[in-house]
Amino acid sequence: MKAKISRDTGVPESTLRSWWERRRRASCKSSHRLSMGQKDCRKKAWAANDEQLDKAMLTCWFVKEQSQGNPLSGPIMRHQAEKFHHQLHGAGGERDFIASKRWLQHFQKRHGLGAAKMQGKQRSADTAAEDFFLAQVKEEAAVAPPPPAKSHTDAADSLHQLITTLHLRNLHRRTQL
Numbered sequence: 001m002k003a004k005i006s007r008d009t010g011v012p013e014s015t016l017r018s019w020w021e022r023r024r025r026a027s028c029k030s031s032h033r034l035s036m037g038q039k040d041c042r043k044k045a046w047a048a049n050d051e052q053l054d055k056a057m058l059t060c061w062f063v064k065e066q067s068q069g070n071p072l073s074g075p076i077m078r079h080q081a082e083k084f085h086h087q088l089h090g091a092g093g094e095r096d097f098i099a100s101k102r103w104l105q106h107f108q109k110r111h112g113l114g115a116a117k118m119q120g121k122q123r124s125a126d127t128a129a130e131d132f133f134l135a136q137v138k139e140e141a142a143v144a145p146p147p148p149a150k151s152h153t154d155a156a157d158s159l160h161q162l163i164t165t166l167h168l169r170n171l172h173r174r175t176q177l
Contacts, residue, residue, distance in 0.1 A: 002017060050097070053085055054107070056084045057077070057084060060084075062077070077104060078099035078100075078101075078104055079099070081099040081107075082097065082099045
């Protein structure tokens with residue numbers, strides 16, 4: 001069929017194949033976002049090593065948490081996967097399992113999940129807790145101010161601590177979709 005179209009239009013067959021492939025990928029991505037249950041569009045699928053764990057993570061936990069509007073981050077998902085594995089296979093377990101970053105990437109690809117920044121109403125639930133935490137930190141800082149930096153190393157440590165604090169403050173603003 002593609003060879004006939006190629007001859008009729010004068011477009012090289014390889015170009016035509018690449019157009020069809022791009023179109024297939026684009027339609028799969030958009031339809032997969034609309035419905036997670038649709039056919040997987042990747043050429044290579046990473047099969048789950050533990051189907052029970054995969055099913056428990058997706059159907060029993062992820063969908064429930066997302067429907068309740070709870071923010072889900074990668075570390076939370078990895079921790080939950082390890083808990084489910086421990087519940088399913090016991091302490092000894094039939095096989096060792098570590099919910100690595102790579103495992104999380106494969107899980108996300110298998111089910112069309114990705115990270116997105118929370119905005120608006122979703123994020124407003126965290127502001128009360130954040131304000132309370134910041135008020136506590138300010139109180140502690142007022143009671144016992146830190147000693148002045150004595151050397152370049154102390155200043156670098158203070159800068160590192162500030163950067164870490166800012167990173168942790170923004171960490172809760174991302175969730176899995």
